[in-house]
Amino acid sequence: MNYQEALDFIYSQLPIFQRVGKAAYKADLGNTLLLDGYFNYPHKKFKTIHIAGTNGKGSTSHMLAAVLQKAGYKTGLYTSPHLRDFRERIKINGEMIPKETVAQFITKHKPFFEKVKPSFFEMTVAMAFEYFAENNVDIAVIEVGLGGRLDSTNIINPLLSVITNISFDHTDLLGDTLQKIATEKAGIIKPNTPVIISKFQSEVADIFIQKANEMNAALYFADKEIEFVEQAIGKELQIFKFVRNNKEITIKTDILGLYQRYNIPGAIKAIEILKQYGFRINDDDIEQGLSNVQSITGLMGRWQKLSESPLIFCDTGHNEDGIRFVLKQISNYQFDKLHMVVGMVADKDIDKILSILPKDATYYFVQAQIPRALNHEELKIKAEAHNLKGLSYPTVSEGLEAAISNALPSDFIFVGGSTFVVAEVV
Numbered sequence: 001m002n003y004q005e006a007l008d009f010i011y012s013q014l015p016i017f018q019r020v021g022k023a024a025y026k027a028d029l030g031n032t033l034l035l036d037g038y039f040n041y042p043h044k045k046f047k048t049i050h051i052a053g054t055n056g057k058g059s060t061s062h063m064l065a066a067v068l069q070k071a072g073y074k075t076g077l078y079t080s081p082h083l084r085d086f087r088e089r090i091k092i093n094g095e096m097i098p099k100e101t102v103a104q105f106i107t108k109h110k111p112f113f114e115k116v117k118p119s120f121f122e123m124t125v126a127m128a129f130e131y132f133a134e135n136n137v138d139i140a141v142i143e144v145g146l147g148g149r150l151d152s153t154n155i156i157n158p159l160l161s162v163i164t165n166i167s168f169d170h171t172d173l174l175g176d177t178l179q180k181i182a183t184e185k186a187g188i189i190k191p192n193t194p195v196i197i198s199k200f201q202s203e204v205a206d207i208f209i210q211k212a213n214e215m216n217a218a219l220y221f222a223d224k225e226i227e228f229v230e231q232a233i234g235k236e237l238q239i240f241k242f243v244r245n246n247k248e249i250t251i252k253t254d255i256l257g258l259y260q261r262y263n264i265p266g267a268i269k270a271i272e273i274l275k276q277y278g279f280r281i282n283d284d285d286i287e288q289g290l291s292n293v294q295s296i297t298g299l300m301g302r303w304q305k306l307s308e309s310p311l312i313f314c315d316t317g318h319n320e321d322g323i324r325f326v327l328k329q330i331s332n333y334q335f336d337k338l339h340m341v342v343g344m345v346a347d348k349d350i351d352k353i354l355s356i357l358p359k360d361a362t363y364y365f366v367q368a369q370i371p372r373a374l375n376h377e378e379l380k381i382k383a384e385a386h387n388l389k390g391l392s393y394p395t396v397s398e399g400l401e402a403a404i405s406n407a408l409p410s411d412f413i414f415v416g417g418s419t420f421v422v423a424e425v426v
Contacts, residue, residue: 007086007107008306013113013120030150031118035126041050041144042133044124046076048271052185053164055322056198056263058291059255059302061143063267065101066296067289068274069093070138071281076132076140078125083300083316083423094297097131101305110368121145127153133268139279149187160273161188162266163208165199167321178203186211194218194273198266205297222265231261235333237291241263253290257303257315258332264290301422303329306415310407311335312400314415314422315395318344326416327358336411337362339403342417343396344379345372353417354386362406363390366399368420396424416419 001009022411036043038289049064051057061079068075075093080089080407087096104126106113113123127144131138144151166182182204189195197208200221205362212219229241229248233256240251251264275281292301303326307314311333317326330338338361344350345368365383367376376399380392393399396415403413415425 001103001105001110005291006103006189009106009110009113010086010102010120010123013118017400029150029152031116032120032125034156035117035118035122036155038109039133041131041241042129043156045133046137047138047139048158049141049274050144050153050156050161050188051141051164052148052151052157052161052180052188053198054167054181054185054319055317056164056259056266057143057162058316059257059260059299060162060198060263060267060270060282061141062293062297062299063253063255063263063290064270065091065094065141066293067267067271067281068141069296070289070292071279071285073138073279074136076128076135076137078128078132078140079143079296080121080124080145083420083426084418088298089124090131091101091298092132092137092420093136094299097127102127103129117252119152122152134361136342144185144188147184147187149184151188154188157190157276157346158193160194160196160270161190162196162198162270163188164263164266165321166201166204167319181208182207183211189215189217191215192217194220196220196266196269196273198222199262200224220269222269223262226265226268228261228265231258233258237272242268251290252287254292254294255299255302257325258303258329259317259322300426301419304426306420306425307413309409310404310411310413312404312413312415314425316419316422317416318348318418320349320356323353323417326414327356330412330414333412336408336410337412339364339407339411339413340390341366341396341399341403341413341415341421342379342383343368343399343421344369344374344417345420347372347400348418350374350379350382351386354383354388357383357386357388359387361388362390362403364399365390365392365396366396366421368396368424370420373418373420396421400425 009284065077077091090097227243231240301316340361343366365380376392
């Protein structure tokens, strides 16, 4: 079995969530535990950090991986979804799992998979854990796929857990209130294991406090300890000032999104706890790691610049909170006219997002090449009800080409609305 054949087999298992949505979600750990036993419990052979949250878990995971790599640790990184290449999900020291390894893994274990019938995500988690164990990583940063409590990654016993924030997303699966969503995310809190909440939110803080008390887990609200003061955005880096114990600290990062102000305190607190565990991480490792997250880990799609003239940026923000930050980010730039290349998936609360988009922009409604994508013409009709004007295009590339041809060098083009729209332009 070659790589493409192996990939076809993986995709044929209970359809991938990022393509079809709710139909691919399995809310139990039965198969995950079966796979874990079959592979002789690979997750027990290396140290882990577990990251959950609605927005920011990917950025936080990559930040921690970058710092750990800079400190000299062989670092595994498991994230989802991928943008361009399936292998983005599984990396060691920033390098994607080799195609041959994927092919060999599926070829060798195909009979067992055909018997157990794991989902795409269950199989991918098993592949990641087995790959990390075989390669003797020192530590792996593991990002939750969806929720937390019943996520396939939730069999690990990490050194520490991080929950970035709670906002409305996947409400059909995780619950229709912030409290219900927080309860699912809090499911990653383990007995006697420190948990960091990156962003204090009064509506859900008690849920984390109660769960941490039940688990005898030390709980830290990172932004209460590491308080944001200000930020300045340059062309290549943004600079944050925080106050910790009445002392000002400066953090630079090459991830340009304004929302990183909420992720950085969680990452810094996690590093402090790792140092208490005996990890040798110095200030230079932190500075170099956070300043070079993209080049060290291969992170893409977080307020990523695609062009200078006209300015073109994309961002994977895809729920109400994520889009609000995108709009705030755009407002920091000087330009003449705003062009928005926007596509969405059909199972989101589209009207909420459309209601906050700027009325004075020119829109290019597009459709990503996945089954979940909302039809571009339907999106245009929905948008018109919110006084958003523009034309629709059957592909992302056609919409972006139209925006570029219409834009002057002094204009601004944004591409986003869905992770899968961004995946087609980065």
